[in-house]
Structure formats: C-alpha cells, structure tokens
Amino acid sequence: MSAPAPPPTTEAPTADRAPLRTGRRRAQAAFYWMVWPALVLFAGFHTLPVLTGIFYSLTNYAGYGEWNFVGLANYGNLFGDDRVLRAYGFSFLFAIVATVLTNVISLAIAMGLNARIVARNFFRGVFFVPYVLAILVIGYVFQFFFSSSLPKILSSWPLFRDNILTNETWAWTAIVVLAVWQACAFAIIIYLSGLQTIPRELYEAASLDGARPWRQFRSLTFPLISAFFTINVVLSLKSFLQVFDPIVALTGGGPGTSTESVTLLIFRGGFTGGEFAYQTANAVVFFVVITMVALVQLRVLRRREAEF
Amino acid sequence: MADTTTTTPDDAPAAPTRRRLRRSESDDTRRISWWATALVAVCSLTVLVPLYLAVVVALKTPEQLAAGTGFEWPNPVRWENFGEAWRRTRFPQALTNTALITVGSVVLTLLTSSLVSYGIARNMHRRFFKGAYLYLLAALFIPFPIIMLPLVKQTAALGLDNQAGLIVLYTIYGLSLNIFIYTAYIRSIPIELEEAARVDGASTWRVLWQVIFPLLTPMNATVGILTCVWAWNDFIMPLVVLTEPGSRTLPLAQYVFQGQFNTDYTVAFASYLMAMAPLLLVYVFSQRWVISGVTRGSIK
Numbered sequence: 027m028s029a030p031a032p033p034p035t036t037e038a039p040t041a042d043r044a045p046l047r048t049g050r051r052r053a054q055a056a057f058y059w060m061v062w063p064a065l066v067l068f069a070g071f072h073t074l075p076v077l078t079g080i081f082y083s084l085t086n087y088a089g090y091g092e093w094n095f096v097g098l099a100n101y102g103n104l105f106g107d108d109r110v111l112r113a114y115g116f117s118f119l120f121a122i123v124a125t126v127l128t129n130v131i132s133l134a135i136a137m138g139l140n141a142r143i144v145a146r147n148f149f150r151g152v153f154f155v156p157y158v159l160a161i162l163v164i165g166y167v168f169q170f171f172f173s174s175s176l177p178k179i180l181s182s183w184p185l186f187r188d189n190i191l192t193n194e195t196w197a198w199t200a201i202v203v204l205a206v207w208q209a210c211a212f213a214i215i216i217y218l219s220g221l222q223t224i225p226r227e228l229y230e231a232a233s234l235d236g237a238r239p240w241r242q243f244r245s246l247t248f249p250l251i252s253a254f255f256t257i258n259v260v261l262s263l264k265s266f267l268q269v270f271d272p273i274v275a276l277t278g279g280g281p282g283t284s285t286e287s288v289t290l291l292i293f294r295g296g297f298t299g300g301e302f303a304y305q306t307a308n309a310v311v312f313f314v315v316i317t318m319v320a321l322v323q324l325r326v327l328r329r330r331e332a333e334f
Numbered sequence: 335m336a337d338t339t340t341t342t343p344d345d346a347p348a349a350p351t352r353r354r355l356r357r358s359e360s361d362d363t364r365r366i367s368w369w370a371t372a373l374v375a376v377c378s379l380t381v382l383v384p385l386y387l388a389v390v391v392a393l394k395t396p397e398q399l400a401a402g403t404g405f406e407w408p409n410p411v412r413w414e415n416f417g418e419a420w421r422r423t424r425f426p427q428a429l430t431n432t433a434l435i436t437v438g439s440v441v442l443t444l445l446t447s448s449l450v451s452y453g454i455a456r457n458m459h460r461r462f463f464k465g466a467y468l469y470l471l472a473a474l475f476i477p478f479p480i481i482m483l484p485l486v487k488q489t490a491a492l493g494l495d496n497q498a499g500l501i502v503l504y505t506i507y508g509l510s511l512n513i514f515i516y517t518a519y520i521r522s523i524p525i526e527l528e529e530a531a532r533v534d535g536a537s538t539w540r541v542l543w544q545v546i547f548p549l550l551t552p553m554n555a556t557v558g559i560l561t562c563v564w565a566w567n568d569f570i571m572p573l574v575v576l577t578e579p580g581s582r583t584l585p586l587a588q589y590v591f592q593g594q595f596n597t598d599y600t601v602a603f604a605s606y607l608m609a610m611a612p613l614l615l616v617y618v619f620s621q622r623w624v625i626s627g628v629t630r631g632s633i634k
C-alpha cells in the first residue's frame with residue numbers, strides 16, 4: 027500500500043510539534059493500515075449499494091427476473107404518479123409540523139428544567155426516557171391508547187370516539203404526537219445544555235435594565251442558544267422526513283394511503299409491489315430532496331445565528 | 335463533561351465555543367420557582383402516563399381490560415400474561431439475538447471507529463486522510479431508503495442476512511458519525527504524550543492501544559451509548575436484512591406477533607414491556623452517565 031516510511035524522529039519535540047510529521051510526504055505505513063480497510067468496507071457496503079441503486083433506477087427491474095434499460099422513464103413517471111406525490115406531500119406536512127412542535131415544546135421544557143426547580147435531576151431523567159425506548163414498541167402502546175382508551179375517555183367527541191387512527195383526514199396528527207413525544211427527549215437535552223452555557227449574571231443585568239421575561243427570552247436567551255436551535259432543527263427535520271417506525275406502529279400507512287410516507291412507500295413498493303427499479307428511482311429523488319433541504323436549512327439558519 | 339474541558343481543542347468544531355459553567359446546586363442563589371416546577375411536573379406526566387398504561391394493561395385479564403378505559407389499576411393482578419408472552423413470542427430467542435447484535439456492534443464499533451479516527455486525526459494535513467475523512471462524513475447526508483433495496487440483495491448474496499451481517503452493518507454505518515465525534519477529540523490530545531511513548535520505543539500500534547485508547551474513555555462512552563441504543567431499538571434494518579425467523583430481534587418479534595395479538599392486548603403489552611425493560615433498567619441505573627454521554631456526542 028505505501029512505501030516504507032522514514033522512521034519517526036525520536037528527538038525531543040521541537041517548537042513546531044513536528045515529530046509525527048517528519049515523513050514529509052508520506053505517513054507511516056501503520057496509519058494507512060488503520061484507514062484503508064475501513065474505506066474498502068465502507069465503499070463496499072455503503073457506496074456500492076448507492077451506485078447499484080442508481081444503476082437499477084435506469085432499468086425496469088422488478089426485483090426478480092429479466093430487466094432492460096429504460097433510461098429516465100422511471101424518473102419521468104414519478105412526477106405523474108399521484109401516490110408518490112401524496113407520499114411527498116404527507117412527509118413534508120408531517121415533518122414541518124413535527125419539527126415546529128418538537129422545538130417549541132422541548133425549548134419550553136428545557137427552560138423549565140433550567141430554572142431553579144425541585145427535583146431537577148429526576149425530571150431531567152424522566153424526559154430522556156423516550157430516547158431509550160424502541161419507538162415501534164412504545165408506538166403499539168400509543169396505538170392502543172388511540173384506538174381503545176381514547177374513544178372511551180372522550181366519547182362525546184366524535185373524532186376520538188370513532189378512533190382517530192381510522193380517520194382519513196386526522197390520522198396523521200396521532201403519528202405527529204408519537205413522533206414528537208420521542209423526539210423531544212433528545213431535543214430537550216440539547217437545549218438544556220445550551221441554556222446552561224448562558225451566564226446567570228446576564229439575566230440579572232437584564233432585569234436591572236427593566237427587561238421583562240419575554241424580552242429577556244427574545245433578546246438574550248434565544249440569540250445565545252441559536253447554534254443549538256440550528257442543530258435541533260436540522261436533525262429533527264431530517265429524521266422526520268424519513269419517518270417510518272411510528273407509522274408502522276400506528277396506522278400502517280392507512281386508512282387507504284393517507285399516512286404513507288416516502289420511506290414506507292419505497293419499502294412497500296420495492297419489496298412487495300414488484301417496483302424495485304421504480305422505487306429506487308424514487309429513493310434517488312428523495313436523496314436529492316433531503317440533501318437540498320438540509321443545505322438550504324443550514325444556510326438560512328447559520329446566517330441568523332448570533333456571533334459568539 | 336468536565337473531561338472534555340480539561341484539554342483545549344485546537345480546532346473547535348462548529349458548535350458553541352463557550353465553556354459550560356459548572357455550578358453545583360448549592361451555588362444557585364435564585365429562589366425556587368414553583369411555576370417552573372409545576373410546568374415541568376405536568377409535562378413529565380406525558381412521559382410517565384404511557385409507561386403506566388403499558389404496565390397496567392400488561393397486568394390485566396382481557397375481561398378487566400374490556401370493562402374500562404385501560405387506565406384502572408387491576409384487582410386482582412394477573413402475572414400470567416408475562417409467562418404467556420414469554421412463550422408465544424419466543425422471548426429468550428429474540429432477547430439473545432438482540433443482545434448478541436448489540437454487544438457485538440458496540441465492541442466492534444469501539445475498536446474500529448477509534449482506530450480509523452486516530453489514523454485520520456493525526457494525518458489530517460495529508461490528502462489521502464483528509465479525503466477519507468470527507469468521504470466518510472459525506473455519507474451522513476445519504477438517507478437509508480436509497481441503499482435499502484440494493485443492500486438487501488447484497489447481504490443475501492453474501493450470506494450476511496443474519497445477526498453477524500447486522501453487526502457488520504451497524505459498525506460500518508456508524509463510522510461516519512463516530513469519526514466525526516472522535517476526530518475532534520483526538521486532535522485535542524497533546525501530541526507530546528505520544529512522543530514520550532515513542533521515545534521509549536513504542537510502535538504506532540502500541541501508542542494507539544496503550545496511550546490514546548485509554549484517553550478516549552469519555553468518547554468511547556458516548557459512541558458506545560449511541561451505538562447501543564441504536565442497535566437495540568432499530569427496526570427497519572433488521573426488518574429488511576434478516577430472513578430467518580430464528581434470527582429475529584426484539585422489535586421485529588413485536589412486529590411479527592402483532593397480527594396474532596390483535597384480540598389479545600394484555601399478553602401483547604406484557605411482551606412490549608419485556609422488550610423495553612432491559613434497556614430501560616440499564617438507563618435508570620446509569621442515567622446521568624447516559625445523558626452526559628449523549629450530550630457530549632452532539633454538542634462537540
């Protein structure tokens with residue numbers, strides 16, 4: 027892999043902390059041996075499937091049997107396919123609502139935890155519990171709650187009495203509840219560690235200047251934790267767009283296809299629908315969409331972050 | 335978190351550079367805010383109530399369940415649900431599979447990710463290593479659905495559609511994030527420490543395992559916790575990769591037996607509880623440690 031590297035100098039360190047860099051052009055062989063096997067495996071199990079996927083997206087492969095090249099036909103068909111467009115519509119609506127709710131709720135709870143409260147460590151521990159639970163499994167508990175408990179508790183409210191999970195218009199809100207319930211665990215911890223970086227003296231000074239709580243939040247707290255806001259918004263939107271487990275646990279995509287996300291559609295169409303090539307084309311488009319969303323987000327959010 | 339502040343990272347990554355001000359509760363001169371306590375307590379019910387529901391339903395008979403909303407405490411308590419769930423979902427088998435996959439992934443991840451990161455971190459100024467770093471990092475942008483379909487063909491063809499395959503996949507797919515976490519930290523370790531070991535004649539490999547690896551303990555904890563929670567709870571990867579019913583993991587077993595349970599919520603809930611309990615117990619006993627580990631990984 028590499029030519030024998032010059033032996034490391036064993037003299038006392040010089041001012042420019044050089045010794046490990048004495049091999050001016052090449053690093054020691056050991057360092058190459060640490061990295062290249064991982065690169066090969068990563069290429070084989072990650073990059074290769076990506077490339078295979080892109081390749082199949084140009085064919086009419088059904089997942090088995092013969093196949094032919096069809097050029098960009100799959101991509102063309104995607105844009106006229108109602109089911110695909112609805113899946114994108116659902117995923118975006120779901121992801122935006124869930125991201126907003128997650129960030130508002132977890133910031134509020136984090137601020138509560140950052141105040142001087144009784145049993146703070148206990149509560150902090152409680153809020154993090156959903157992070158260690160499998161969302162599919164706890165999702166089945168929510169499914170029971172929505173389909174069996176809630177109709178009895180809110181029996182005077184037709185929406186809940188008739189099981190919200192079977193309601194074509196509103197079933198997605200139940201999925202939002204479950205997904206936000208779990209995502210908040212992580213977001214609260216991030217916001218809390220952000221809030222703890224703000225020196226308390228700043229608030230004392232602000233109070234002396236007559237700033238009311240809302241003004242303190244707008245002019246002091248929020249600008250100072252904007253980096254944490256960026257982390258949370260980018261991470262939560264990315265994972266909400268790919269939502270899968272909560273849907274499987276609650277509605278299975280139904281009723282009809284009203285709560286079918288893009289990931290669920292790719293999974294179903296690709297494995298059981300005989301649409302292997304078509305759904306890999308869908309996945310490639312999905313990848314481009316997610317990357318663009320992430321880049322736009324980073325640009326917008328970074329620009330309005332306060333300078334430290 | 336105190337550990338990360340003892341060394342100064344020479345290239346602080348994107349996140350905030352201000353250091354956390356550590357204060358003990360007793361330094362807090364503010365008055366106790368009862369409003370905030372009330373708000374936090376009420377909100378914490380949203381976490382506790384679903385867990386309570388899971389417990390009470392698992393302790394009922396189907397008749398007790400049908401009689402109420404599900405929230406009532408059962409009298410008498412029925413423990414047999416657990417035994418039945420244990421047999422019907424083949425709990426020991428699923429637990430063994432999940433435990434095997436989780437432990438295997440964590441151990442293999444810790445050994446390989448730290449090694450790759452060390453190689454990269456100490457040679458960041460060289461083109462090959464910088465390129466490797468960016469290549470691995472770029473994969474963070476690639477969503478799982480795009481590799482899902484081809485991956486299944488590939489794992490089946492290679493005979494990796496089993497527990498061993500999942501261990502390999504978790505280790506490889508975790509690499510991107512882990513390298514990001516480790517590299518910044520390794521670069522903050524003073525290089526003089528390694529030089530001292532080299533003067534004594536230690537090879538690069540020895541320096542790595544005997545000097546660097548022990549110093550990485552806080553990051554090992556972070557990476558270990560993230561990998562453990564991921565491998566234990568993951569659903570979509572076992573769903574698509576595993577083919578043999580005998581290799582099912584805990585979440586997958588819940589999914590497969592869900593259809594069978596449709597009329598039998600009490601046994602199903604006992605089974606859910608047993609699937610969630612192991613990690614939940616570990617968390618309850620190492621709560622602080624887990625939270626600080628996860629925070630360290632994302633704030634870096």
